[in-house]
Amino acid sequence: MFETFYPILFLVIVATGIALLLIFFSIFFGYRSKQGRKGNPYECGLTPVGTTKDPVPVKFYMVAILFILFDIEVVFLYPWAVISRKLGVFGFVEMLAFVIILLVGYFYILGRGALKWD
Amino acid sequence: MSLDTLIFVISVIVAVFSATMMIVQRNPIASVLYLIVSLVAQAVLYVQLGALFLGSILIIVYAGAILVLFLFIIMLLNLRGNEDLGEKSPLVSQATKFIVSILFVLELVFVVRSGYVAESIATGVADTGSTGFGSVEDVALLLFTRYLYPFELTSILLLAAIVGAVVMARRENRDIQQSMFVEQTPSETFKKGQG
C-alpha cells in the first residue's frame, strides 16, 4: 500500500547515491598535493581576504526574518488556489482581506526603511 | 514486521535520537541540524498518519524556512558554542528537573495507554490519499469555510510579528543618546564588528 511512494523513495536513493559516489571517487582516486596557495579558500582567483570567523554584518537578518513571515503568507495561498474555483467570490473576498492586512505590513516595512541597504 | 511498522520504528528512532542529541550539543549549529533531522523524521510520521499535505508543508515551510532562519541567526551572531556560559547550574537542580520531566512523560504515557483510542486505523494508512483524508483538497475546504475566522486571525498575528520584528531588530541611531536606563553601551568589540 506504499506504491504511491516508491517513485519518491527511488529518487531519494538515486540522488544520495550519486552524491556519495562522487565524494567517494574524489577521496580515493583523486590526486593529492598540499602545497602553496592550493589550500587557500577559493575566491574567484583573487587572494582571499579576512577569515571565516569575522561576523556577518547584522543587517542581513532583517531580510531573513521578514522572508519567513511572507513565506507563511504564500503557504496559505497554495491550499486556497487548490479550491478557489469551488469557493467562488466568497473565497476571493476572504483571501483579499488576508492579503490586504499583510500589505499594510509590507507598506509599513517600506515606509520605515527596514530593508534599506545603506 | 510489515514495511509499514518498519518505517514507523525507523523514523521514531531517528526522531527521538536526534531530538536528544539536539539538547546535548555544545555547538548550536549542530543542534539546529539535529532538529532538522528530527523534523524530517516527524514528517514521515505525519505521512504515515495520512497527513500528506501537512507533512510536505512541515518540511518545506518549517524545516526549510524557519529552522534555516535559526541557522542564519546563529551564523550571524557568530556563535561557536565556545562562549563561556558561566558556571553550570548545580547538578541537584538539573537532576530534579530531569526527574520531574520523566515523571511527567510517564504520567502522560500511562494516560494514553489507559485511554480508549479508536483502532480504526488498523487498515492501511498510506493509501488513504484516495479516500480523501489528508489531501490538500480536504484541508483547504475545511480551512477556508469552517475556519474562516482563525484564518483571518493568522494574518493579524503575522502583521503583529512583522511590526514586532521590525521594532526589535531594526538599527535606530536615535536610540544612541539613550535614557537613564542605559547601564552599559554595547561593548567596543561588538561595535567594530557591526560592519
Next chain:
Amino acid sequence: MVPVSAYLIVAIVLFGIGTVGVLISRNMIVMFMCIELMLNAANLALIAFSRSLEVMDGHAFVFLVLTVAAAEAAVGLAIVLAIYRNRETINIDRFSILKW
C-alpha cells in the same frame, strides 16, 4: 499495523524531551528550539488524534499552529538579536541583574 496510541506515545516522548531541553539548556537559542520541538510534538499528537477520529479538524488546526510557530520564531529571534547587540552573551543564566 501501527495503532494510533503508538504515535501518541512518540508525541509525548518528544514533548518530554522538549520540556527537559527547556529546563536544562543554558543557551537561549537551544532553549528556543526546544520550545519549537514541543510545539511540533503537540502537532504530531493533534494529527494522531485527528487520524483516530477520522475528522479533518486536526489538520486545519495544525496548519494554523505552524503559522503561530513561525510568527513566534520571527519575534523571538528579533528579541535575541536586540539582546545580542546590547550585550555579547546568549547565556540565559548570566541574565540575573534583576534577581531579587
Next chain:
Amino acid sequence: MIDYTSAGIDFGLIAPEIALLVTAFVILLISSIRRLNAFPIYIAFIGLVVTLALSIQQWSNQESGFFGMISCDNFGIAFKILFSATSLLVLLLGYRYMIARGIDRPEYSALLLISTMGMMVMANTTDLVVMFLGLEIMSVPLYVMAGFARRSLRSNEAAIKYFMMGAFASAFLLMGIAFVYGASGTTELRRIVADISFISSRHGAYIYAGAALILVGFGFKVAAVPFHSWVPDVYEGAPTPVTAFFSVAPKAAGFAVMLRIFLFGFADLEILSDVFWVLSVLTMSVGNILALRQGNVKRLLAYSSIAHAGYIMVALAVGGEEAVSAAIFYLVAYTIFNLGGFAVVTLLETRSGCRSNFSELPGLAATHPYLSAILALFMLALGGFPPTVGFLGKFYLFAAAIKSGYIWLAVIGVMNSFLSVYYYLRVVKASYFETSDEPFTPVSYTPAIVAVLIITAVGTLGLGFFPQQLLEFSRSAIFAFL
C-alpha cells in the same frame, strides 16, 4: 458551490475588533510615512473611544457567528468593555513616560491596539482554536512591548524572559487542546459540554490530562503560584506603562478564558474545583508573603498582582453564577485601583534618574499632598479597606465562597487580605511619616495622567459607596450559554 447562509458571517459581532484593527493600520501607515511624535497617540485615543462605544452598544445581543467560532454574549462584551477601557487608560498613562525615556515610537500604540484586539478575540469565543490564536495575538505584541526600551539591559531581559515563559506556556496549552480534541472529537466547548458525560466515561483519562495541561498553560499566563517565577523580573524590567498593562489586561483575559473553559466547558469534572482550591490558596499566600520584603513599589505591585490573581481564583474553585459575577466585579475593581497605583508609580518614575524605591518616597506627602492622598487611597483599595471598591470586591468573592460551602477558602482569603494590608500600609508610612535629608524631586503633571488619576480615584471611591451599577453589570454578564 458552498452555501454560506448558515455561516452567520455578521460583522456586527466583531465591530470593536475591526475598529481596533483599522486604527492600528492607520497608525502603522502614517508612522511609516512621516515621523509625527504625538500623532499616533491621538489616533489611538480616538480609535479606543470608538471601540469602547461600539462594545457598549453591542451589549446584550447574544448570538454566535462565523461558523460558531464567535459566541458574543454578555460575558464576552463585559470583557470587551474592560479591555478597551484598560488600554485607553494605559495609553494616557504612558504617553509622558515614553517621551521622557526616548522610546515613544509610533509602533507602541499600534502594538497596544493589536494586543487589545487579541484579548477581545480570546474572551468572545467558545472554540479552543480561536482561544489559542487570540492568546498568541495578545502575547506577541506584549513580548515586543516588554523589550521596548531596546538600549536598556533590564528591558531586554524582561522581553526574553516573558517570551520564553509565554512560548513555553503556549506549548503546554496546545498539547492540552490536542488531548481535549482527542477525547471529545471537537474543539468547540459547547459540543464538549453537550456530551461531557459520554466523553468522561469513555475517554476520561484524556479529558483530565487535557484539562491539566490547559491549566498549566494558563497558569503561566495568569501567574498562578507554581508558575509565577517570571513575574518580578519581567514586571520590573519592562517600561512602567507596559508593566501596568501586564498586571491588568492579560490577567483579565486569562481569567476570562479560564472561566469559560473550566466553569462552562469542564463544569462536571469535580476534581478541578479542588485543584483550583489548592492553587488559589497557594497563589494568595505566596504572593502576599513575597511582597512583604519588597523595597520597590513597582516590585511590590508585581507581587500584589500575583496575590490578587489568587483571590480571583477563589471564583474558579467555587464555580457557579454567583462566583462568576463576583469574579467579574473583582476584575473590574482590580483594574481600576491597580491602574491608579501604576499611574502614581509612572509619575514617580518619569522624573529622570528616579526609581520608585521606598527610599525615594519620604517627603512625597509634604511636597505633593494630593498625589500622596491618592496613592494612599489606592493602597487602601489594594488592601481591601471598607470604603473602597477593593473591600466590596473581596466581600462578594468570599460571600460567594461561603454560600457554596467553601468556608475555609474564605477564611484563608480574609487572613491573606489582613497580611497584605501590612505591606500596602508600608508604602503609605514611607510617603507620609518618614523623612529623608535630600529634597524630594518635584513631579511634573500632564493633563493625560491627571485625567487617569482622577478617573481611577473617583472609580475606587465612587463604586465603593454606590456599587449597584457595577453589581448589576457583573450580574448580567454571565454566560448566555450556561
